[in-house]
Amino acid sequence: MPEGDSVYRQAAQLHRVLAGRTLTTCDLRVPSYAAVDLSGRVVDDVVAHGKYLLCRIGDTVIRSHLKMEGVWHVYPLGPGHPRWRRAAHTARCVLATDEHQAVGFSLGELVVFPRSESAQRQQHLGPDLLGDDWDAQEALRRLRARPERAVGPALLDQHNLAGIGNVYRSEICFLAGVHPSAPVSAVPDLPGMVETAHRLLQVNRLRPRRVTTGTASAAVRTWVYGRDGQLCLRCRSRIVRAEIGEEEDRRRGRDDRVVHWCPHCQPQP
Ligand SMILES: [Zn+2]
Structure with a gap:
């Protein structure tokens, strides 16, 4: 089970390569979201909230939870780019820009919802130990x-x-x-x-x-x-x-x- 600090680090890592960039690929490998395609859209930011990782893209949020086995990896793209370090069939989400690919493997949860529902979707969480609004x-x-x-x-x-x-x-x-x-x-x-x-x-x-x-x-x-x-x-x-x-x-x-x-x-x- 992840700790809040490791989710925070993963969010920071994804934010560095995705924020402010246009998605060239948005591949959600979950049947209910197979039709969701956010390619061509610009990623606003990637933040952690408790143990959730929120990727905010315009009016849409992609929320993931690592649960027991999940992890996000970032891979540079281009000539001689490295191979994935986890089995491809465990990839649940692939987000790419011209320069990087972010892959979520074995995610315990992957949901997509309108940004307007953010507060309601996260309301079950108590104060976030790593949040700016820690109380x-x-x-x-x-x-x-x-x-x-x-x-x-x-x-x-x-x-x-x-x-x-x-x-x-x-x-x-x-x-x-x-x-x-x-x-x-x-x-x-x-x-x-x-x-x-x-x-x-x-x-x-x-x-x-x-x-x-x-x-x-x-x-x-x-x-x-x-x-x-x-x-x-x-x-x-x-x-x-x-x-x-x-x-x-x-x-x-x-x-x-x-x-x-x-x-x-x-x-x-
Ligand atoms: Zn002792």
Whole structure:
């Protein structure tokens, strides 16, 4: 599952090659949009909103979500141009200008809608951690609206605040010294936790490699995420990995329940 910072980076990369340019190709490889052709139109911009990538072309928006496997690649065109680094049959969207081709592979979602519907289409999202209009108070209000809910799933719920994926929610809980199963109401400093989330995503949004520990050494880029069985960098206890989720996650078969934590630094509630 992507984190908001990687979607932000992909949007910035697409924006650099597409914005202000005329599309020579617009190939949406999804049956319901097979007839949509925006070639000849000029791309206004490509922006991230939470974990959505929005390509805005006149009065039309192409919205994609990477979900588990999705990725956008940019390829230069012209003599000796590189081959696609993913299988062609997984391409869902190809947007090209005279100079570049942007290809969305294995996108979890691809929808096209009129720009006038943007607000309505995105209204299920809480404040965007990487948005210019980030609103910490509103994020806190939404989190506190369900005080009994476990904080791990609450941080991942894009309706509360948008941009946190599996990596950040584990890291944020560790930095707050809070077990991911603890109820929101038991978090001693919820504003501090939300501030940490904002800071981590902001500092990582343009870094090539995500770092939450303040060191770029490969072995210790995260405190707990992906480090199960290894020693906690603070207390030398063994990091634990488990699935915590809510009934609604299980019903939807969502694969975003894995959490890592330190049993000593983050005692069970
Ligand atoms: Zn520890």
